[in-house]
Amino acid sequence: MKRIFLSLAFAVALCSCARNPQPEIIPMPSKVRMGSGHYELASAYTVACQDSSLLALEDFINMNLASAGQADMLVGTDADITFAIDPSCQDGGYVLSVTRKGISVKAASYPAAVAAVATLGQSVDGNSVPYMKIQDSPRFEWRGFMLDVSRHFFTKEEVKKIIAKMAQYKFNKFHWHLTDDQGWRVEIKAYPELTLRGGFRDPLTHNHDIDLAGRVEKNNDLTSVLPADRLIQKDGKTLYGGYYTQDDIREVVAFAASLGIDVIPEVDMPGHSLKIIESFPHLCCKGTASWGKDFSVPLCPGNDQTLEFAKTVYSEIFELFPYDYVHLGADEVEKSHWIACPKCQARKAEYSLADESDLQDWFVKELENFFLENGKTMIGWDEIAAKSSLSGSAVVEWWRSWSPATKKNAAENGNKIILCPNEYYYMDVDQNRNSLMKVYRYEPIDEILKPFEDQVLGSHGNLWTEWVASFEAAGHRYFPRMFAISELNWSDPSSRDEAGFLSRVITHLRKLDAEGWNYRMPDLDGIYDQNVFIDSAVVSVTKAFDEIVVRYTVDGTVPTIDSQVYTEPIVIDSDCTFKFRQFTSTGIGGETAVAVFKSVDYAEPVQVDGLEPGLLVRWFNGTYTMCDEIPQEGWDEEYVSPVMGYPVQPKNDIGLVVEGYLEIPQDGIWSFYAYTDDGAIMSVAGQEVVLNDGLHSRSEKTGQAALRKGFHPISMKYFDQGGGILEAGFILEDGTRVPFKPEQLWHKK
Ligand SMILES: [Zn+2]
Missing domain, CATH: 2.60.40 (Immunoglobulin-like)
Known part of the structure; x- marks a missing residue:
């Protein structure tokens, strides 16, 4: 009897000690140990920090603990929540302990304390924080996000909201793309025309704005309406735009600093400079702003006044941004005008430069030296690493997914590298059912970079805004992909867990919804195209x-x-x-x-003798834009494939025609998907079930067919112009996608 009593008591004790579930934190922390029970923050809870350097955390604490109430932060050690700098924490890391005694944060630095507040904010439920201990530190020191405010303008209040959201997801570098062909947004005292004229444009003649007006009309996309507070009247015309005064810039920089975020300005030269040339036409080779074959006409590097202009602008930029790094841009330079320009040719001769690429490198180096003289480190897009003549001090931002050679060049040259391959890190790319996990599954350190891992500063999500007119449109592009980039940057790759991540994403989208943010809503389930x-x-x-x-x-x-x-x-x-x-x-x-x-009616199976395993594939070397352009005859190669997939060998554009039979195990309405880049049309039993035609990035289309048990003809027409993705299969009732299995696929010789 006594023994039973004891066992029961033990069981009761076990129940009351059940550990708290782990809070749904993004990015996933390094080490979490949950206790049992909670610390309750009273409405008049107190916050103290070891010294006054941490007092600037107060607003961020109140933002993140809003559900528990607001508190004033004081210097001291006796409070519900205490903060201290502890050099024994790992670089950029912190230790957050929640016990019966209270909540204690020890952080390696001020930015690390900001990260701890973000974690605490994601752990609080009402006024209750679970007992736990989190030891956390970042994978990469550089966790960036870029906002392009040139193509469309974002107010300083909007920029601050984005920066605060970055801090909640432990980003620490805000890359501010301030100038481009479509708008100059930073006041330069020496050249007021840059903003007064270059900050505004006529939306009725601007191609992006015309496109967006079409989306409003066609798709009822109200996030593409140009915000009314960015429209001004000038000379009888409505103009669109805006810019930041130098005081605005200082305000944003100070705000970001209070959140542990450095602001990295980008003033793009010598390309992407139409707004300079419109006000100062003598700074380009032919004296007029225009477009070349691929890109806008650049500045003239042969003209001494161009260098003087650039250095004057950058001198003011250096003053405004108190950080080491400044971004020169230097991407997508149209060099055709340089060939016919006497000044450019004279510059080439003066420095024995072989060609216009060398002239571009010369310009970049001139400015890099100027940056260095002023105590700044230059960042440039990966075009600066096209040649091996790159200086080792520049940081290369690798964006061209299709050009791994430049990443390798930069690595072998000893440069520091920031990764933002456009295929994964460009937030302006349209989203679909697969886009979030495509980012989450990316591993920034690939085979090329493994030997150079120490040179990789980190990675960087970029939002280009040609087709992003409003804050709401930006929210739709950021979320949920920003969560995936947050984890790539912060969390240990060994902690990746797709199901767990998706569950946390839902929690965080709901929070965003409650805060009034826009975000991309997960796809509806239960229907097909x-x-x-x-x-x-x-x-x-x-x-x-x-x-x-x-x-x-x-x-x-x-x-x-x-x-x-x-x-x-x-x-x-x-x-x-x-x-x-x-x-x-x-x-x-x-x-x-x-x-x-x-x-429909059920499709009856076909009776065919002599079926053999696999599908018959006919391969055409050629460039196609629609599936019906793939010829019927004259294939370059024919083979049998056990799967419906992209062939291993090709490096060039191809067309494929795949034919065979699909074995259906029982009567029913079957659901199919094809996930492809580029176009594909899949037919089953003579009906087109998946239409995913045309040139496009990786995307999925779905469809159904009513099929009786037995063998049904299946065909796939597919073409690719780079990207090379072909997957197809069944969709199960719970929505799981299952590629066709070899034992389901047959062909007749
Ligand atoms: Zn020139």
């Missing part, structure tokens, strides 16, 4: 979480905020095309999903 049914269908869509509102139309129009709300499954018995669109809880509309529903 092409759906089929026998007799009748139940149209049932599933959203990722409750706050999202789904609206739909069946009359072909794009759903708006006034369209019918989807609340329950809809039964149909005739052909119908639904347009579904998700809205955030604050009413911002996302993309529209079109789902075609067709009434």
Whole structure:
């Protein structure tokens, strides 16, 4: 009897000691040990720091602990939450302990204390923080985000909101792309024309603004409306734009510093300089602002006045930004005008430069030396590493995914490198069901960089804004991909866990929604691009979480905020095309999903003798833009493949025609996907089930077919112009994508 009593007591004790679940933190911390029980912050909770250097944390603490109330931060050691600098913490890292005695943060530095506050903010629930100990430090010292404010202007208040969000996800470098062909946004006292004239444009004649107006009209995309506070009246015209005064810049830099974030300015030269040339036409070779074959006409490096102008501008930039690094840009330079320019040719002769690429390098080096004389380190886009003549002091920002050679050049030359391959880190790229995990699965340190890992500073998400007109549009591009980049930069790669990450993403999207941010809503489940049914269908869509509102139309129009709300499954018995669109809880509309529903009969299987394993593949060397351009005859190679996949060998543009039979195990409506780059059309039983045609980046299309048990003809037309992705298979009821298995694929000799 006594023994039983003891066991029960032991069991009760065990229950009450169950460890707290781990908070859903992004980025995943290095080490988390959960306790049992919680520390409750009273409404008048107190915060203290060891010395006054940490007092600037106060606003960020209040922002992150808003659910627990607001507190004044004092110097001292006796408080609910205490902060101290502890040099024994790992570089950039911190230790956060929550015990019965209170919450203690020990951090290696001020920015590390900011990171600890971000973790604490993601751990608090109401006023309650779980007992735990987190020891955390970053993978990379450079965790950056770039915002292009030239193509579209963002106010300083918006920029500050973005910077604060960066801090919550442990980014520490804000790369501010301040100038480009489409707008000059930083006041330069020596040249007021740059902003007074170059900060504004006529949106009715500007190609990006015209495109965006079309999206507003066609897609009801209200995030593409130019914000009214960026429109001015001048000389009887409505102009669009804006700029930052030097005081604005100082305000943003100070704000970022309070969040442990360095601001890295980019003033792009010698290319991307139309806004300079419009006000100072004598600084380009032919004296007029225009476009060349590939890019805008650049500055003239043969002209001494160009150097003088550049150095004057940069002198003011150096004063405004108190950090080591300044970005020269130096990307995408159109050199054709330099060839015919006497000044450029004289410069080449003066320095025995072999060609115009050398002339570009000369310009970059001139400025690099000027940077160094002023105590600054130059960053440039990877075009500066095209040749081995690059100086070792410059930092190379590798962006051209398709040009690993420049990354290698820079590494072998000893340069420090920041990674932002456009394929993964460009936030302006359109999103789809697969885009988040594509970023999450990327490993920044590849085989090329492994021997040079010490030279990699970190990585960098970039938002170019040609087609991003508003703060809401920026939110849609940032989230959720910013979460993936946050983890790539901070967390140990061994901690990657796709299911766990996706679950945390949902928690964080819900927080963003509650804060009124826009974000890309996860794709709806339960519908395909092409759906089929026998007799009748139940149209049932599933959203990722409750706050999202789904609206739909069946009359072909794009759903708006006034369209019918989807609340329950809809039964149909005739052909119908639904347009579904998700809205955030604050009413911002996302993309529209079109789902075609067709009434069909079962396709009967075919009887074929002598089937052999695998699919028959015909390969065409050629460049195609649509699947029907792939010829019927005259293939370059023919082979049998056990899978529906991209061939291993090709390096050039190809077309493929794949044919065979798919074995279907039982009668049913089967769902299919094809995830491709570029175009693909897949047919089953003579019907086109997946239409993913045309040139595009990696994307998925889906469809269905009603098939009886047995063998059905299957075909895939596919072409590629770089990218090289071909995957296809079944979609299971729970939404899982399963590539066709070799034992399901057959062909006839
Ligand atoms: Zn010239």
